[in-house]
Amino acid sequence: MILAVLPQISLLILAGVVLVVDLIVGKERKGVLAWLTIYGSAVVFILTLIFAKPDSAPVEVWGGMLRFDWLAYIFNLVFIAGAAITALFSIGWEQIGRRGEFYILLLTSTLGMTLMAASADIIMLFLSIETASIPLYVMAGFITSDDKSAEAGFKYLLFGAMTTALMLYGLTLLYGFTGMTNIADLAAAFASAELPLASSLGAIVLILVGFGFKISMAPVHFWAPDVYEGAPTPVAGFLSTASKAAGFAVIIRLLLVAFPTDVLPGWVLIVALASTLTMTIGNTLALAQENIKRMLAYSSIAHAGYILMGVAAASALGVTSITYYVIVYLVTNLAAFGIVVIFWRAVGSDQISAYDGLSRRSPFLALAMLVAFLSLAGVPPLGGFIAKILVFAAAVEADLIWLAVIGVLNAIIGLYYYLIVLKHVYLFRSDDEDKKIAIARPHAVALGICIVGIIVLGVVLTPWFEWSQAAAAAIF
């Protein structure tokens, strides 16, 4: 029982320690907070990895509030790793790197995410979503002296509040229809009760609005570009990876479990259409971006669309592909945002045109960018290729061949704008070519971990695939 909440407990303790240390240490030694968070998260990661490993059969613990299974286990590892890498990239970032609050918020949000991935009850689900979201609103607007950051935080809050309200309404409908809050009970109730299709689908749509907000699914994706652009870059990276992964965890938990497709087939079509819309909007709008953070925001919307294909497949392979994708996307997108962090610190610009001549200024940063962006584009031997193949395979297996075709066509648009960025990096010349770009050591370490991760996930497939399969087995 305790082992099931080991990650949550240790994250809470860590946040408490950071809080206390923040009060004790002097102003000039605040740098220690970042390292405390990083090493602490690493310890939590290892503890979780070793001790919180569930048995193959899922169990409900804590009065049916949480499920202790492989899905939660793997997603928890993803969140914790995401938090650690984000903390590494935050070092040296003005106004956040030396602030204890920032790290506490980061850890609290991670705590919320770990609960999201484990929820077995819609009340727990809602509470954990709020626990994860509220710190993120603050983190997005953390740099109060910067209007863009403040705007990002406020926009994120308003959008989040509205969609959460709609989602809460949907959840109350579920309770109203069935009188239950446990997700497994809901599934049984939906399977036996003769509910009018329209109202069940209505509830699902409302819930999807809330979940869709977390994963930046169209048509509730509008916040993403503004927030990513305005928020401190490490936060944007965290939002696009860990927070998105948490959104997918709850989608798997609720949609795939509570609404079996044989009873309620309609929602698959809704998700498939949302997936089409999301990836198409994300990719086409990314084409026009001149700011790299906005471009990555739209690309991140597009990737949500690809992952939704796995949801629409509503199968074991679908969940496997989502899990694999989320793991790959974590390292890939953190690497991409990490490069933006490093570049911004050296050059002070997020414009894509500022990246001209990067390969002459720093061949290694350019190479890292090549790897990260090609992985986003889905090119082997990188993780992104395998992840894409798996979601396409899930769609084809589920007889959603049209969706797979739309997906591959979108992948081509994606390749186009990723290549445009690489063209700036490798082809164009600039006047600043002899100015080398310095990479701070913690950033180099974080980037190195991500790049190695991208390649390992693309070449050595079996262990991660079996993990993902184990996560899927917890649901199906």
Added chain:
Amino acid sequence: MEQIPILSIIVLLPLVSGVILFFLPGERRDLIYRWAFGTGLLVFLMSVAVYVSFDIQGSRYQFVEQYDWLPDLGVSYYVAVDGISAPLVLLTGIVMFTGVIISQRIDDRPREFFGFLFILATGVFGVFVALDMFALFFFYEIAVFPMYLLIAIWGWKETREYAAMKLTLYLFIGSVIALVGGLAMYFQSGLGTFDMLALESANFSPEFQNFWFPFVFFGFAVLGGIWPFHNWSPDGHVAAPTAVSMFHAGVLMKLGAFAALRVGIMLLPIGAQTHMPWIILLTLVNVVYGAYIAMVQTDFKYVIGFSSVSHMGLVAMGFATLNQDGFVGAGVQMVSHGVMTALFFAVVGMVYDQAHTREIPKLGGMVKYMPFVAVAFIIGGLVSMGMPGFSGFVAEFPIFMGVWQFQPWIALVAVISIVITASYVIRIVSNVFFGELPEELEGHIKDVSPSEKFALGLLCLVLVGVGIFPSTMVPMVEAGVKSVLTLLGGA
């Protein structure tokens, strides 16, 4: 089988060497070139070893290696060569080696250039030897993306960005469409494996095959330059730096044709029989129209670019006949054209390096200054006209025989292309190499270096060798074709 995993070494050595290159100091050009040369030589020698020790009487697939990769989905790293792919491995080895030699003069970031070129080589070798469909797609995509950077960074300034992007998008569209088809086969077969030998016996229903064949075939054939999806190819060839044009026209286009055969025709034979009668008409357009467009170009490199479209059309046409002669001819043509076009592009690059123009009317009299290059080009030209005694004849003659058996009038129309080819080859020879040297080039033309002569000589040797001794290649291809025909029901 206890043996050295020679195919794996051939596939992975360029990649490993390319990655190591990225960590060498960028300003040590000498070291970088020597490293690249050594890798090229080693891979070349190993590809020769594979070719020479391939046993024609032996089993269908040789040098087999199989390791689990993702057993849960039935993915394995499964490589081997048959009579069709062994010559292609040799071709890739030759082109890679000569390409490295020709690239000696690359002065902008040579480290990155050779690094990407070697990653590309890994992709190409991987596709030729893959027996697992997943591995095939894996390597195929690896082969596509470095092209973008190679062309965009080191290409011809005027068109490189446009051409590189066009090429990459075309090829990517083709490959992902084929990928969907491949996944459909995987699930439809119900075998839970990507092993292509197992999928061959999956007995897909005729409806399934007829529906999916065009997706898979055209998806790959885009890279083979099939009309009307050919138009990335001349632009790409022209914009690319010399070694990349050689690689691209010489090897990469074969990748498309080979994968269309391996995944399209061999796994969906009924679909092939249904669709080929109209596809052959497209290839006819390729052959004749490509040659015609080549004839009217004034840019030396565009002539060669369109001639590739024409010659690759012959390969597809050979496949489309679905009979023994057509397949054998197409198999030999892949190698013959690969070597020939690599030679052509090498010559174009050498002429351009000296004259700084590729406009045919502005050139002339080169033979006096670079006689060796002129002779090499003439040999290539004779091959491309299908002259007996050269490999082009060994390849094209059976193709036309095959087409004749299929439909005589198509053969009659297709043969016109040979006449057109002769006309543009002769025009280049007379205008570029003979005639008067224009005044402004006076004193600027020097002969090429010995190592470049060596590269040209090696390419010529293959063309003439196969031409005079067809038995060095034809029986091997025949052995490979036999199993294709078995899949087609002995048709």
